[in-house]
Each structure stands twice: as C-alpha cells, then as structure tokens.
Amino acid sequence: MSEQTGRTDEAATYDMTAAQERWRKVWEELDPFRVGSAGPDAEKRYALTMFPYPSGDLHMGHAEVMALHDVIARYWWQRGYDVLNPIGWDSFGLPAENAAIRNDEHPATYTYANIETQAESFRRYGISFDWSRRLHTSDPEYYRWTQWLFLKFRERGLAYRKNSPVNWCPNDQTVLANEQVVQGMCERCGAEVTKRELNQWYFKVTDYAQRLLDDMDALAGTWPDRVLAMQRNWIGRSEGAHVDFDISLADGSTRTVTVFTTRPDTLYGATFMVVAADAKLAAEVVAPAQQAALAAYVEDVRKATDIDRLSTERPKSGVDLGVTAVNPVTGERMPVWASDYVLADYGTGAIMAVPAHDQRDLDFARAFGLPVRRVVDVPDAEGNPEETFVATTGDGTYVNSGPLDGLADKAAGISRIIEQLEADGRGTGTVNFRLRDWLLSRQRFWGAPIPVVHCPDCGEVPVPEDQLPVRLPDDLRGADLKPKGVSPLAAAEAWVNTECPACGGPAKRDSDTMDTFVDSSWYYLRYLDPHYEDGPFDPAQAREWMPVAQYVGGVEHAILHLLYSRFFTKVLHDMGMVDFVEPFSALLNQGQVINQGKAMSKSLGNGVNLGEMIDRYGVDAVRLTMVFAGPPEDDIDWADMSPGGAVKFLQRAWRLAGDVTAPVGTSAEGGDVALRRATHKTLHEVEQLIEGHRFNVVVARTMELVNVTRKAIDSGCGPADPAVREAVEAVAILLSLVAPYTAEEMWERLGHQPTVARAGWPTVDPALLVEDTVTAVVQIQGKVKARLEVAPDISEADLEQLAMADPAVVRAIDGRPVRKVVVRAPKLVNVVV
RNA sequence: GCCCCGAUAGCCCAACGGCAGAGGCAGUGGUCUCAAACACCAUCCAGUGUGGGUUCGAAUCCCACUCGGGGCACCA
Numbered sequence: 001m002s003e004q005t006g007r008t009d010e011a012a013t014y015d016m017t018a019a020q021e022r023w024r025k026v027w028e029e030l031d032p033f034r035v036g037s038a039g040p041d042a043e044k045r046y047a048l049t050m051f052p053y054p055s056g057d058l059h060m061g062h063a064e065v066m067a068l069h070d071v072i073a074r075y076w077w078q079r080g081y082d083v084l085n086p087i088g089w090d091s092f093g094l095p096a097e098n099a100a101i102r103n104d105e106h107p108a109t110y111t112y113a114n115i116e117t118q119a120e121s122f123r124r125y126g127i128s129f130d131w132s133r134r135l136h137t138s139d140p141e142y143y144r145w146t147q148w149l150f151l152k153f154r155e156r157g158l159a160y161r162k163n164s165p166v167n168w169c170p171n172d173q174t175v176l177a178n179e180q181v182v183q184g185m186c187e188r189c190g191a192e193v194t195k196r197e198l199n200q201w202y203f204k205v206t207d208y209a210q211r212l213l214d215d216m217d218a219l220a221g222t223w224p225d226r227v228l229a230m231q232r233n234w235i236g237r238s239e240g241a242h243v244d245f246d247i248s249l250a251d252g253s254t255r256t257v258t259v260f261t262t263r264p265d266t267l268y269g270a271t272f273m274v275v276a277a278d279a280k281l282a283a284e285v286v287a288p289a290q291q292a293a294l295a296a297y298v299e300d301v302r303k304a305t306d307i308d309r310l311s312t313e314r315p316k317s318g319v320d321l322g323v324t325a326v327n328p329v330t331g332e333r334m335p336v337w338a339s340d341y342v343l344a345d346y347g348t349g350a351i352m353a354v355p356a357h358d359q360r361d362l363d364f365a366r367a368f369g370l371p372v373r374r375v376v377d378v379p380d381a382e383g384n385p386e387e388t389f390v391a392t393t394g395d396g397t398y399v400n401s402g403p404l405d406g407l408a409d410k411a412a413g414i415s416r417i418i419e420q421l422e423a424d425g426r427g428t429g430t431v432n433f434r435l436r437d438w439l440l441s442r443q444r445f446w447g448a449p450i451p452v453v454h455c456p457d458c459g460e461v462p463v464p465e466d467q468l469p470v471r472l473p474d475d476l477r478g479a480d481l482k483p484k485g486v487s488p489l490a491a492a493e494a495w496v497n498t499e500c501p502a503c504g505g506p507a508k509r510d511s512d513t514m515d516t517f518v519d520s521s522w523y524y525l526r527y528l529d530p531h532y533e534d535g536p537f538d539p540a541q542a543r544e545w546m547p548v549a550q551y552v553g554g555v556e557h558a559i560l561h562l563l564y565s566r567f568f569t570k571v572l573h574d575m576g577m578v579d580f581v582e583p584f585s586a587l588l589n590q591g592q593v594i595n596q597g598k599a600m601s602k603s604l605g606n607g608v609n610l611g612e613m614i615d616r617y618g619v620d621a622v623r624l625t626m627v628f629a630g631p632p633e634d635d636i637d638w639a640d641m642s643p644g645g646a647v648k649f650l651q652r653a654w655r656l657a658g659d660v661t662a663p664v665g666t667s668a669e670g671g672d673v674a675l676r677r678a679t680h681k682t683l684h685e686v687e688q689l690i691e692g693h694r695f696n697v698v699v700a701r702t703m704e705l706v707n708v709t710r711k712a713i714d715s716g717c718g719p720a721d722p723a724v725r726e727a728v729e730a731v732a733i734l735l736s737l738v739a740p741y742t743a744e745e746m747w748e749r750l751g752h753q754p755t756v757a758r759a760g761w762p763t764v765d766p767a768l769l770v771e772d773t774v775t776a777v778v779q780i781q782g783k784v785k786a787r788l789e790v791a792p793d794i795s796e797a798d799l800e801q802l803a804m805a806d807p808a809v810v811r812a813i814d815g816r817p818v819r820k821v822v823v824r825a826p827k828l829v830n831v832v833v
Numbered sequence: 834g835c836c837c838c839g840a841u842a843g844c845c846c847a848a849c850g851g852c853a854g855a856g857g858c859a860g861u862g863g864u865c866u867c868a869a870a871c872a873c874c875a876u877c878c879a880g881u882g883u884g885g886g887u888u889c890g891a892a893u894c895c896c897a898c899u900c901g902g903g904g905c906a907c908c909a
Contacts, residue, residue, distance in 0.1 A: 013871080224838095225837070225838085226837055226838065226903080226904080229836065229837050229904080230836090230837080230903095230904055230905080232836095233835095233836070233837090233904070233905055233906095234904095234905080236905085236908065238908075238909090240909085259909080260908095260909065261909060262908090262909065263909080274909090314907085316907085339907090340907085341907045341909095342907080342908095342909075343907080343908065343909090346908045346909080347908075347909065350909095351909045352909085353909085354909090358909070359834095359907090360907050360909075361909080363907090364907095432908085432909090434905095434908055555903085555904095558904080559904090628845090628846090628856085628857075629845070629846085630845065630846055631846085633838090634839090634846095635902085636845090637845085640844060640845050640858085641845075641858085642845085642857075642858045642859085644858090645857060645858055646857090648871095648872095649856095649857080651871095651872095652872090655872090694847095696845095696846070696847085696856090697846090697847065697855080697856080699856075699857090700846085700847070700855055700856035700857075701855075701856080702856090703855090703856050703857075704855065704856065707856090710873090714873080714874095775852085777851075777852050779851080779852085779889085779890075781889080781890085782851085782889065782890045783852095783890095784851095784852050787852080819889085820889060821889090822851090822889050822890075824851065827851070827852095828851050828852090828890095830851075830889050830890060831889085832889045832890090
C-alpha cells in the first residue's frame with residue numbers, strides 16, 4: 001500500500017516477541033527438521049555443532065556458533081537434503097562438581113537444571129535441531145558405552161597404566177593431560193601446574209602419531225589451515241637418529257644409553273652427555289659420590305613449577321653424575337651430567353650435547369666449564385662458537401669430523417653418519433614425536449568411572465561388559481565431593497568395595513573417572529541412535545551418515561577435542577566398527593564474540609548478556625547481527641555491531657510482504673525483467689557464497705535484493721507485478737536461513753502455509769543470469785578512458801575494433817603507435833602505447 | 834626463537850589479477866509531521882599498513898619490513 005510519500009498505511013513494524021511465541025508452537029507441531037523428512041531418496045548430510053557444556057544459560061558465543069551453523073543446516077534443508085542436525089550436552093565435568101560442593105547437592109542437580117535452561121534457550125533461538133537425537137554424556141545410558149569403549153581400547157593395548165611424573169593441578173586437585181596445560185597453567189582454572197609421580201591410565205595416542213599426521217592431507221582445503229598447522233605442531237614429528245653411548249659405571253660395569261638427536265651429523269662435536277635429572281636413568285648411572293648431590297638437585301627441580309622451568313632466561317643448572325660415556329665415533333670419554341633442561345619424557349630422556357651447534361648445550365657448557373668443539377664451519381657465522389658463545393646452527397662445511405671433513409651438505413652428512421652408526425651397530429635413523437600418550441585418569445567425581453576392579457589376588461580385572469555401566473553413586477553430595485587428592489569415589493565405601501569379577505573375592509573399584517574429553521571423542525556417533533542397545537552406535541547408521549559433512553565450533557578445540565576424536569575414529573576403524581578414518585570431513589571455526597577489543601569476562605565487567613540482547617532486539621536481529629558481522633572465522637566485537645540496524649532491516653524486509661498484491665501462485669513469467677534478473681542473480685550468487693561460508697555477504701546480497709524490490713514497488717514496476725511476488729518470496733526464503741521468525745511472518749503474509757524453512761530453494765533460471773549488455777572498459781596504460789555497452793558474447797576482434805574506434809580512445813592514444821592491445825571480452829580492453 | 838592469520842572510508846566489512854565499493858553503522862541534507870520518532874529519498878567519505886618486484890594491468894601474486902591477533906617452545 002505505498003503512497004507517493006513512501007509511507008505505509010499499515011503498521012510499519014511487527015511484534016517480534018509475539019512472533020517468537022507464535023511460531024515456536026507452530027514449529028513444535030510441524031517438527032520440520034526431523035531427520036528423514038526429506039524423503040528416502042534425498043542425499044544425507046550430517047551437520048554437527050560442538051555440543052555445549054551446561055554451565056548456566058547460553059551466552060553470546062553459543063549464539064554466534066549456532067547462528068552460523070544453522071545457516072548451513074537450513075540451507076541444506078532448503079536444497080532438499082536430508083539433514084541430521086542433532087544436539088546434546090557434554091554434561092560431565094568440574095563446574096557441576098564444584099557447584100555441588102558449594103550447594104551441598106549432587107552434581108546431577110546443577111547439570112540437568114542447566115541443560116533444561118539451555119534447551120529452552122536453544123528452542124527460543126530457533127536452531128533447526130532434531131531434538132529426537134538428544135543425548136547427555138552423564139546419562140548412564142551414554143557412559144555405559146564410554147566405559148565399553150575404554151575396555152575395548154584396553155583389550156587392544158591402547159589403554160594402559162603406568163607410573164610417571166604427571167601434571168598436577170593443586171587447585172582442582174587432579175591430574176591433567178598435556179593438552180590441558182597451557183603455558184604451565186591449568187587450562188581450566190589457571191593455577192600453576194606442578195608434577196607428581198602417580199600411577200595413571202593412559203590412551204596410547206602415540207601409536208597413531210604418524211597416521212594422525214598423514215591423514216591430515218585429506219583434510220587440507222576443508223579444514224582451516226591453522227588447525228592443521230596446530231595439530232602438526234602438536235604431533236611434532238622430527239627425523240633424526242638414535243645413537244648408543246656406553247657409560248662406564250662406578251662399579252666397573254658398562255651401561256648402554258641411547259640418545260635421540262636431529263643432528264647426528266654433529267656427533268664429532270658431542271663433548272658431554274646430559275640426562276633428565278628426574279628420569280630413572282639419572283639415578284641408575286650416578287656415581288655413589290654424587291648420589292647426594294643428585295638427590296638434592298632433583299628435589300629442587302621437583303619443587304619448581306613448569307612456569308619456572310619454561311623460563312628461557314633461567315640459568316642452566318645441573319649435577320655432574322661422576323661417570324663418563326664413550327663417544328661412539330671418536331672413542332673419546334665424555335662426562336655425563338644431569339639437568340632439568342633435558343626432559344624425561346621427550347625422546348629418550350638423554351641427549352648428546354653438541355655445544356658448538358646448540359645454544360642450550362653451549363649455555364650449559366659455559367656454566368660448567370665443559371669443552372666446546374666446532375664441527376661445522378658456517379660461512380656467514382659471526383665467529384667461532386668456541387669464542388663467541390653463540391652456537392651456529394646453519395649449514396656449512398664439516399670440520400674436525402673424521403670422514404665428513406670437507407663435506408658441505410647437511411642432508412648427506414646426516415645420512416652418512418647414520419649409515420656408519422648402523423654399520424657399527426651403534427645407532428639407527430629414527431623418527432621422534434612430541435606427542436605423548438593421553439593421560440585420561442581424573443581424581444574427580446563427576447565423570448565416567450573407569451570400569452576396572454583391583455583385586456589383591458587377580459590384579460587388574462576389567463568389569464565384564466554385562467555389568468556395565470559402572471554407575472556413579474547417587475548418594476554423595478556437598479562435602480563428600482571435596483577434592484582430597486584422590487577421587488571422592490575412593491572414600492565411598494559402599495561403592496568402592498566390590499567383589500572381584502574373576503575370583504569373587506573382595507576387591508576395590510578403580511576410583512578415578514575418565515577425562516571428559518573421552519566422552520566427547522565419540523558423541524557424534526552416538527547421535528546416530530542415542531538409544532541403541534547393541535553397541536556404542538549403530539554401524540548401519542554410521543555407514544549412512546558418517547563422516548560428518550560439516551562440523552562447526554570454536555578453535556579452542558583445535559588440538560584437544562579434534563585430535564582425540566580423530567584418534568578415536570582411527571581406533572574404531574581398526575576395530576572394524578567404522579569404514580572411514582576421519583570423523584569430520586569439513587571444519588569451520590568461528591571467531592569469538594568479544595566486547596571493546598577484549599574477551600568478555602566478569603573481572604573486566606564487559607560481558608554482554610544474550611538474554612537481554614534477545615529481549616531488546618529479538619532473536620532474529622541477534623542472529624542476523626552475528627551472521628552479518630563479518631567472515632565467520634573473524635572475531636566479532638559486539639561494541640562495533642548494531643543490532644538496532646538489524647532490526648530496521650528485518651522490518652524493512654517484512655514490509656515488502658505486505659506490499660505484494662499479485663495472488664499466491666502467480667507465475668513470475670512476464671514480470672518485470674530487471675527485478676527478475678536481480679532475484680535470480682542473488683539466488684545464484686548466494687548458493688556459491690554459502691558453499692564458501694561467506695555468510696556475511698549472503699546477508700549483504702539479501703539486503704540488496706530488498707532495496708531493489710523496494711524501489712521496484714515504489715517507483716518501478718509497482719506492487720502488482722508478479723516479479724515483485726517472486727522477489728519477496730525469494731527474500732523470505734533467504735531470510736529463513738538467518739532470521740526464521742521474520743521469514744515465517746513474511747511467508748504467511750504472502751499467503752503461504754508454514755513453514756518457509758521447508759519451502760525449498762527456488763530454481764534459478766539461467767536465462768535470467770545473462771545480461772543484455774555489459775559494460776566494457778577501455779583502458780590506456782591501465783587507466784580507464786572509455787566505457788562501451790556491448791553484447792555479452794561479443795568477439796575479441798569486434799570488441800577491439802569498437803574500442804579502437806571510440807573517439808575518447810582515439811583522443812587518448814593521440815596518434816602514438818600502439819604497442820599492444822590486451823582484450824578480455826566482454827569486459828575489458830587495455831591499450832599499451 | 835619457530836609457525837600460522839590479518840591490515841581497504843570515522844567504524845564493521847565487499848571486490849574470478851581488470852572501473853577500489855556490494856551491504857551495513859555513524860554523519861550530512863531533504864520529503865513527511867504542529868513538532869518529533871518511524872519511514873522514505875539523496876549525499877559526503879579512502880586509493881587498499883610500508884618498501885621493493887612480477888605483469889599490459891596488483892587491494893589481490895612474490896620478497897622484505899611494520900603493526901595487530903593466535904599457536905608452539907630448554908622438544909635435543
């Protein structure tokens with residue numbers, strides 16, 4: 001009902017809150033996103049978003065990732081795919097346990113209350129989840145299979161126990177995996193991590209190091225490069241050699257010690273050996289006279305946190321072990337030292353020190369007056385490291401290196417030394433990984449109990465499968481759960497005391513629980529049938545749906561969750577349970593929602609409350625703001641956003657629906673061609689933009705279409721033109737990906753039945769993508785001098801002829817000889833004079 | 834120290850190696866109004882962080898640097 005003023009007679013706005021309430025009920029009845037509803041012939045696509053941890057209500061970060069993820073899932077539905085888009089909760093973990101201690105409750109109380117709150121918020125937020133696949137990792141029905149998988153891994157030798165110095169968080173009173181220690185601090189609470197010697201369960205991820213590395217090649221292009229780089233970095237493959245050194249012990253015997261080095265070619269420059277002070281080896285080889293000194297030193301090292309250890313300015317420290325080792329190529333005796341700069345759990349825990357060509361070794365040599373011998377003459381070095389105390393690591397010519405002398409090729413030097421060592425039986429070429437086994441025991445309550453019984457007679461006995469799940473006791477609460485350095489389960493007498501499944505005698509349950517990352521390493525498979533009884537997942541469903549076609553989530557899981565899930569999938573593959581080796585074919589990492597340049601935090605007081613934003617602007621405007629903010633990978637600074645602008649745009653789009661007067665079902669054939677072209681061009685372009693995850697541009701294109709449609713109605717073909725209906729219906733369908741409530745309101749106003757979410761993607765008419773004429777640009781020396789309206793299929797020769805005949809071009813050339821003419825029909829001619 | 838990513842208008846961001854501007858925010862002027870809000874119309878605004886190179890032509894490709902963000906780090 002436009003008048004010449006452009007004002008509408010009808011109410012210029014609609015009530016977003018009322019729309020939200022209304023459509024939610026309709027959608028719940030229609031259940032439009034139930035998997036299988038696209039028909040039996042539809043291609044299947046699994047859309048997955050990282051499931052939330054139930055701490056409180058949803059926050060801005062959830063709002064962002066879900067909005068982005070939903071664009072893909074809803075687009076797939078519109079394109080006719082059968083989409084699996086499930087939701088569940090990663091519901092074991094520390095916050096619930098800490099809340100239980102505070103409130104004198106069981107952790108389940110907090111957990112399941114928050115899950116309900118979040119579920120309600122997700123529904124209001126209008127995400128296209130299939131709620132029938134809902135799961136919670138803290139349900140016995142779920143963790144039964146987490147435990148089952150643990151037992152299978154154990155059977156395959158992939159879950160084992162060992163004594164080892166482990167990362168200990170003194171605040172959370174539990175051990176941590178390497179992946180959970182960030183800069184020497186607990187990833188969760190920020191406390192400084194210390195070391196403890198404990199007997200713990202591990203998953204043997206290291207067996208899969210090479211495959212985890214190799215299989216990443218197939219993910220290149222569909223996973224962010226940065227995530228692949230981080231995983232490669234974490235796995236840390238390095239090539240080198242194992243070299244054997246004989247140590248003459250104080251009692252006259254000889255002990256062979258193997259070191260790992262990436263520079264076996266510098267072996268002639270090895271002038272001493274260093275072993276990790278806290279490794280067994282140090283205690284085993286130390287001379288009696290030095291035993292006390294070593295013990296004192298180790299005590300100092302133990303006390304130091306990783307923070308101290310990691311400081312590179314820290315002066316080198318160590319203890320002479322009072323024994324000597326024989327350099328296998330020179331035959332020279334060299335002293336053996338212990339130091340904390342050598343790590344017990346990397347390589348072999350012992351190194352050959354080549355001070356001339358390794359700065360750390362040189363610093364150590366200098367601190368203790370040990371000899372330095374240069375064996376590589378590096379041409380552009382600033383001087384001899386023996387004098388400058390600057391180690392040279394570059395390429396150069398070998399000197400003081402026996403048979404290598406004069407050689408100037410590092411690769412050749414390395415392979416020659418390895419050949420020599422292998423011939424002498426003193427070493428081998430080898431590959432070393434930085435990755436270490438995954439420590440999965442946790443001394444906390446709210447996790448899946450490790451399904452093992454310790455029997456005084458039979459030892460370690462797995463709980464039989466038919467006795468799974470080993471349920472958590474439900475009668476512990478509050479103070480019962482306080483961390484004591486051992487799991488609270490150890491004090492639950494009724495729970496921990498059991499009978500041995502093997503001999504029937506009295507025995508104790510393993511009282512540790514599993515790292516919650518075990519739970520999340522396989523949940524995507526459980527979604528396929530969360531109530532499946534015959535195994536952790538239905539293998540037939542896995543064949544149908546896996547791998548996940550698109551995974552969306554935060555980059556904070558680049559190593560932890562994603563590496564562990566890849567590991568699990570490979571093990572399941574080796575067990576013959578799945579027929580693929582990678583769980584997630586494509587990965588999208590959204591950025592963070594920040595405020596005023598900084599991450600939102602309580603201490604900064606810059607938090608933005610999602611519920612308040614929704615109350616103020618409505619769900620659609622918040623979602624639209626998230627999607628429109630910029631490329632999905634970029635951080636969104638909420639302070640730079642204008643959700644009010646999103647509201648304005650949605651109202652503007654919505655008003656279009658009220659202006660359409662052509663009846664429902666009117667063919668757009670014969671409608672205004674310019675508007676039809678704009679509509680079809682937009683739809684076509686959006687298809688490609690969504691494939692490329694450029695959702696912000698999708699919104700911009702939709703805005704553009706709204707603008708041209710507005711113009712067509714007010715000052716063009718008028719509201720009755722069938723092209724207007726076609727355009728507005730396209731707008732509603734485009735908006736259904738981002739702003740489902742507004743889209744539904746529009747769809748209804750246009751006279752359609754709900755739901756627009758399943759209306760189907762309009763068919764793009766290729767004939768409408770071709771323009772009658774295009775503008776060709778004529779440049780002289782790269783500067784635009786003229787524009788020509790030409791047919792899109794003009795030949796290069798014709799275009800060149802036209803261009804050269806143009807008066808402006810003739811004037812610009814000004815009689816100069818033409819050296820070259822570049823023609824790119826139909827868009828450009830460049831004349832070089 | 835090593836490895837990634839980024840830098841375009843006051844701000845958020847677009848631009849198959851081919852006219853630097855799609856969209857939005859903010860601003861300015863107008864229409865409407867008693868006035869305002871809303872809405873609508875119009876409009877202002879940078880030569881793409883710096884320096885080189887490749888090319889007929891570079892925001893785009895290459896090299897070096899600056900700044901910002903992130904990851905790894907006594908890893909032998």
